[in-house]
Amino acid sequence: MKSYNLLMILVVLASLISCKNNEKNEIVLPKYPVTLGDPFIMLYDNVYYAYGTNADDGIEVYTSDDLLSWKKASNLALRKQDSWADRWYWAPEVYYIKEKNKFFMYYSADEHICVATSDSPLGPFAQDVKEPQLADEKCIDNSLFIDSDGKPYLYFDRFNDGLNIWVAELEDDLKTIRQSTMTKCINVSQPWEEVWPRVNEGPYVLKHKEKYYMTYSGNSYESPFYGIGYATADSPMGPWTKYDKNPIVQKPDSLVGTGHSAMFTDKNGKLRIVFHAHNNPNNIHPRLMYIADVRFSDDAVPVMSITGEIIKPVIAY
Template structure:
């Protein structure tokens, strides 16, 4: 009888501690998205990024801290041109069209797909890339006058950032407007290979700010800088004190960022970092605040303690 009682107590203790461990594990699990993007729509945050082999995942949150992974992919390769390398998605709700637009890369070509829901399914009207040649990291910017621009990476000088205007359908590039705007040019960008990528444009007090990442994404010195211009088409001038985000706190391999406004209108930046200092994958999603200096320089800064999103 003593042995039976001991076994029962031991079993209960084991089950209890295992339950606590599983709960802690589930609470502390990170959001494993590379090249992350967050959209706030109708009181809910939606996160997209690079992770799945056969499409694009989507996560939801009401507070940016705890996230739920949707059961289905937002975009599946069956609804897209390309068979692999589904990277760097960005999703925007275009009110006058009543649809959500996803800009992403597949097979190292830039694509766009649409959906009636932020959860998808996103589908291409025509299964083809936006450009015939290789390109990645396409990002949408719509100016105050309604003109739409697409920034993206071409492999013309290492990874070089280009920009172009879009037609009203937001899917067709005006090829005559295409031009390179950023390439490797600052000392901190000198880690192999030649990389300027992951562009994202915001506008503040009449000035355009383009954030970008430099160095190989595999390097611990992957980081974020920015450039400014008085027109989306440039010329763009890099901030002389770049990078503004590199090896923050205990993170390495920080980059491919995007910016968004939270439910209070606060500008924030979302980015990925390596799994840890020894392993790159799976990359994790992080969030921080963005502020502009109050003086005439209007310097853009990443500030505050970094938020480390978790799965529910």
């Protein structure tokens, strides 16, 4: 045990010595990537909040001022005891709803879609009623979209014919699904999506120049060919038409397993996209968070593309 402790001390000293010192001889500590799968970023009150899949007992949250350096909150945003399920907390998305003065977290637990609320973006988020939004059916990746007329919709994945994406209207409580409105959006239909297995998942919808854009991921998250495509529609309920040059993200900059994205507007009004990739070409976990820019062309039907240098966020100590 003593020799082990000595070895650890030597490793730490070697790491510190190897770090580059600035002009004031201050030690610059090593930087580590943000390990979040299915990441989502919200800008609120001039602070960025990142949520994602990582913890076994809930949902983590990180904060940043610049999208580059992040700090992990000491407490979970969502804890196991505040959710109906006791495992598999995935793909959280968080929105501040001004009319309700609440933060809403949409997330998956034990392969069911759920929603929890909080008075703070840091949590704790909790379910008022500890049950899924669809109690009798496995679904994942629920994503909120509120149209310009104030009408709310929920997009999510259903486990029928592989994974495919559906939409439904929400009641004004932003929790209750109007099941009679459930409508299929997209399923596996393009060659790039057919590597393995039958998966269209991780929807995120925004509106641009009266056109609705849905980003989604194809192939299994375990596959190095996991990627991001998009579809367009004239209504939140569809019908949806996939972009014929999909995917728009697949194996960029030597990354593999790139997918499950969401979009947000940064402090300068620039539209960004956040997604995860495998830890490295040989290991899936823990997945890492990345950020890039989103651009729309000037065509009659604007084409969406991912541009600019890909940002690799790091943990700040």
